[in-house]
Amino acid sequence: MRRRIHLFLSYLAPNWRTAVFLLLLLFTEVGLSLWNPQLLGRFIDRAVDGAEVDALVHIALLFMGLTVAHQIVVSLAGYFAEDLGWRATNRMRMDLTEHCLDLDLGFHKEKTPGELIQRVDGDVATLAQFFSTFTFQIFANVLLSLGILAISFEVDWRLGLVLLAFSVMVIPVLRRTQRVASPYFHRLRQDNADIAGFLEERVMATEDIKANGSDAWTKGRLDGLLERLRRTMRAESIAFRASSSALELSVAGATAAILVVSAMLLRGGGITIGTVYVSYFYASLLSLTLYRISNRIDGLQTAMAGMDRIAELSDRESAVPDTGRGALPDGPLSxxxxxxxxxxxxxxxxxxxxxxxxxxxxxxxxxxxxxxxxxxxxxxxxxxxxxxxxxxxxxxxxxxxxxxxxxxxxxxxxxxxxxxxxxxxxxxxxxxxxxxxxxxxxxxxxxxxxxxxxxxxxxxxxxxxxxxxxxxxxxxxxxxxxxxxxxxxxxxxxxxxxxxxxxxxxxxxxxxxxxxxxxxxxxxxxxxxxxxxxxxxxxxxxxxxxxxxxxxxxxxxxxxxxxxxxxxxx
CATH class of the missing domain: 3.40.50.300 (P-loop containing nucleotide triphosphate hydrolases)
Known part of the structure; x- marks a missing residue:
């Protein structure tokens, strides 16, 4: 993980201004997501208390304005996340290409051109997706989850405890998802690289394959590689779906607990009907954010697997070190x-x-x-x-x-x-x-x-x-x-x-x-x-x-x- 973070930050650093602005947009987006339910709860309580229509309209207009602002912030964040991702990964492509060109011929005999293309372009492309996916589906939702827990304790500490207990139970599920699925994502990237290398070699040798009647063997070998890829994808999908189902059951239990506790507090006069709605909204929103995180663990794992393979390639040292500081004499050389x-x-x-x-x-x-x-x-x-x-x-x-x-x-x-x-x-x-x-x-x-x-x-x-x-x-x-x-x-x-x-x-x-x-x-x-x-x-x-x-x-x-x-x- 230390190597992943170092690699990530080294390519993020030249675009730190964009990264900081994007971070501010994300905090703004999270703040707006937390504020809007408060307006809805206030609207319900004022309506129950018989407030003037003008006051209710004012709250409704403010809610609409914040919703529009929220969409503008989300759009801006999406634009800058994509821009930041492609700027960083294009620079990474250039560095990896230069690094591969500097490696010795032994390395290029060991790796097929197709596999190197998959490393330099395919694996790096997963990181371009990682920037936008991580930003919106994971990082922003983690921030939103923390904000929901903090607001829930402010609304009512008992409701906050229910949501906190739910989050504590779910975190091990997410960690288990990562541990179970991680090996399959690494294997999936390697299977794709093997297929790319095989296709590159056979396309280059099309004339020889046709002339020597090797079509059947080529198709059989490709079928074997595709079958291995299918099995890897199936195993990865099963591992992910099993963990996702466990998360969904936990979400259902947390929502039911929030409703029960809210009903008890409402009967005792401890909270208002607006607070009940806000609590239910936050419980649903927390469930949705945690589900989004879980649902994008596959993208995160794919990006991590790609990052590991990129780091492995970057760390590969040439067997021909360029450490000389001497000089050749001028003119013809013996x-x-x-x-x-x-x-x-x-x-x-x-x-x-x-x-x-x-x-x-x-x-x-x-x-x-x-x-x-x-x-x-x-x-x-x-x-x-x-x-x-x-x-x-x-x-x-x-x-x-x-x-x-x-x-x-x-x-x-x-x-x-x-x-x-x-x-x-x-x-x-x-x-x-x-x-x-x-x-x-x-x-x-x-x-x-x-x-x-x-x-x-x-x-x-x-x-x-x-x-x-x-x-x-x-x-x-x-x-x-x-x-x-x-x-x-x-x-x-x-x-x-x-x-x-x-x-x-x-x-x-x-x-x-x-x-x-x-x-x-x-x-x-x-x-x-x-x-x-x-x-x-x-x-x-x-x-x-x-x-x-x-x-x-x-x-x-x-x-x-x-x-x-x-x-x-x-």
């Missing part, structure tokens, strides 16, 4: 892997004592079977993850001692996983950086041989595109253009030409040579043609560097693995 060990899962090493050095401005081709650790080396280079042993150095500096922003500003990455955004060609190339001049974009486009394609588009660089509209080669060319614009000192090409047809690959080859000129580079490739222009070759097998040396020497050595690979390719 690259060194110094006895690097790495494992995604303990006890299952991916890299073992990997060591090699690439001089500044020279290039290295990484070869090896699938699963030999080539892509992992690339991820360690830009600190998507950190090694368990050894070090990666650029310019002789351990990259863990350098701030991540500086490190990644010096490294350009082009992978085979292309992400085309639903935006203009210009925004896809610049990634929405408005400060990139058109001259630089044109230079990159021309160098990559994309000019003819762009000139054919209806609006040129301003044409909106999406992934489904581009060929694999066109999409890959966009990622090369992004790397050109960054002008990095170190380049990582992770099988970047694997999706290109031979004709497009030849066009890109000229641009790649220009991109690699005077830069340190690692090129991960399966095609032997890709490494023909590189300076050094490293061959990996089961996470170890089994061969390393100048490309020319290895190609001329008939006993080398590289030479055998060249022979196999020919």
């Amino acid at each position: 690259l060194t892997f110094d006895d690097v060990d790495f494992a995604y899962v303990d006890g299952r090493p991916i890299l073992r004592r990997v060591g090699f050095e690439v001089p500044a401005g020279e290039t290295l081709g990484l070869l090896g079977r699938t699963g030999s650790g080539k892509t992992t080396i690339g991820r360690l280079l830009h600190r998507g993850m950190d090694p368990q042993a050894g070090a990666v150095r650029l310019g002789g500096v351990d990259i863990r001692t350098v701030p991540l922003s500086e490190l990644r500003a010096r490294i350009g990455v082009v992978t085979q996983d292309v992400h085309v955004l639903n935006a203009s060609v210009r925004d896809n190339i610049t990634l929405f950086d408005p400060d990139v001049p058109d001259e630089r974009i044109d230079a990159a486009v021309t160098a990559l041989g994309m000019r003819e394609w762009l000139d054919a588009l209806p609006e040129g660089m301003d044409t909106r595109i999406s992934a489904g509209e581009l060929s694999a080669g066109q999409a890959q060319l966009l990622t090369f253009a992004r790397a050109f614009l960054r002008d990095p000192d170190v380049i990582l090409l992770d099988e970047a030409s694997s999706r290109l047809d031979p004709a497009t690959e030849r066009i890109v080859g000229v641009a790649v040579r220009e991109l690699l000129r005077d830069r340190t580079a690692i090129v991960i490739a399966h095609h032997m043609e890709t490494v023909g222009q590189l300076d050094h070759i490293a061959v990996l097998d089961t996470g170890e560097v089994v061969e390393f040396g100048p490309r020319g020497e290895l190609a001329g050595d008939t006993d080398s693995r590289f030479s055998a690979l060249l022979g196999g390719a020919s």
